[in-house]
Amino acid sequence: MSSLKVVAPERPEQEQLLGKHPVASSTDPAVIRHAVNELTHDEHLVKLHKGHQLQGRVHGTQLGPIAFVDVRYGAGVTIKSPPSGERILVVIPQGPMFVESSSRQWMASTPFALSSTEHTLMVPDPERGALIGALDASVAGQRFSTISGRQLQRHIHLDSERPLQLAAPELFASTWIESCRIIDQNDAASLPGAAEALLSTLFSTLLLGLGPHLKCFEPRREIGPVRPAYLDAALDFIKEHHPQISGIGSVADAVRISPRQLQTVFMQHVDMSPAQYLREVRLLAARDLLSAGNPEARPSVSSVAARVGFEHLGRFSAYYTKRFGEPPSRTLACHQASLRAPTTAITPPATSQLQRKHS
Numbered sequence: 001m002s003s004l005k006v007v008a009p010e011r012p013e014q015e016q017l018l019g020k021h022p023v024a025s026s027t028d029p030a031v032i033r034h035a036v037n038e039l040t041h042d043e044h045l046v047k048l049h050k051g052h053q054l055q056g057r058v059h060g061t062q063l064g065p066i067a068f069v070d071v072r073y074g075a076g077v078t079i080k081s082p083p084s085g086e087r088i089l090v091v092i093p094q095g096p097m098f099v100e101s102s103s104r105q106w107m108a109s110t111p112f113a114l115s116s117t118e119h120t121l122m123v124p125d126p127e128r129g130a131l132i133g134a135l136d137a138s139v140a141g142q143r144f145s146t147i148s149g150r151q152l153q154r155h156i157h158l159d160s161e162r163p164l165q166l167a168a169p170e171l172f173a174s175t176w177i178e179s180c181r182i183i184d185q186n187d188a189a190s191l192p193g194a195a196e197a198l199l200s201t202l203f204s205t206l207l208l209g210l211g212p213h214l215k216c217f218e219p220r221r222e223i224g225p226v227r228p229a230y231l232d233a234a235l236d237f238i239k240e241h242h243p244q245i246s247g248i249g250s251v252a253d254a255v256r257i258s259p260r261q262l263q264t265v266f267m268q269h270v271d272m273s274p275a276q277y278l279r280e281v282r283l284l285a286a287r288d289l290l291s292a293g294n295p296e297a298r299p300s301v302s303s304v305a306a307r308v309g310f311e312h313l314g315r316f317s318a319y320y321t322k323r324f325g326e327p328p329s330r331t332l333a334c335h336q337a338s339l340r341a342p343t344t345a346i347t348p349p350a351t352s353q354l355q356r357k358h359s
Contacts, residue, residue, distance in 0.1 A: 154216050
């Protein structure tokens, strides 16, 4: 019986992005560093791990304001990037990458941004490296304002206690990587509108990715729900016809909406139900009548209750007392007493007295 030999599969070679745009290939870390910095304006440092031999390759290009760099080191290196300041740098790891920034450490496998204020240490995958996108923050701000329709309140400043990991990471990575393939396959300058269309897509995904970390926009103005015209019609109908309204259904019919819709719109905009609003209108009308009645007409609590639309006197008295802190009979009695109280006439002094006083 023959023995079975198990062979570990070879790791497939990662696609070299921007393959048609070579910039540098060298065993000298300084050469690779300089080639990357020329495109990113990052001024980062490269430290080769002990016992490793660099096999660096840099491919890169510029599309409008955005620089793209695909860098492979072929050896273990530690990258130290300074604060990005007025630049935005996003990193798309092509393999597992150790990252340390703002005293936070994590293994990055999805896109992240460099801090505007803190140094960032990175140990990329030796063979797969990373794709880097770099641009001026001011340019990004103008584009973000146009895309979102919001005004910038301050400059873009990427500073966070949490890792600056991008939102929608899969969408962001796939869009930017595919854009590099398109750039490699086509001369964007020769295709009218192609470069601008590609830039619009890139900036849209960048805004989406950086969204959770952006504090540069003016606060959104909270706009309440639009007050529908049929609500005003319902309010006017209740005020004018409250004595005759037999139920909320008649109000809904008057403004041609369903009772449920009427209930919903009242709770949303008036903060009370239609029945509660009808009761409030009736109670206010009753108080006006009890406080302004003619004593010679001998108004009564029962007649006022019926006049404003209450069919049950006991229920009316309970609602009234709870609403105004006194029973309707007391309101009526106090008003009648004030009308019957004698008034003291003030007699002006005689003219002769005024003359003696000023003489």
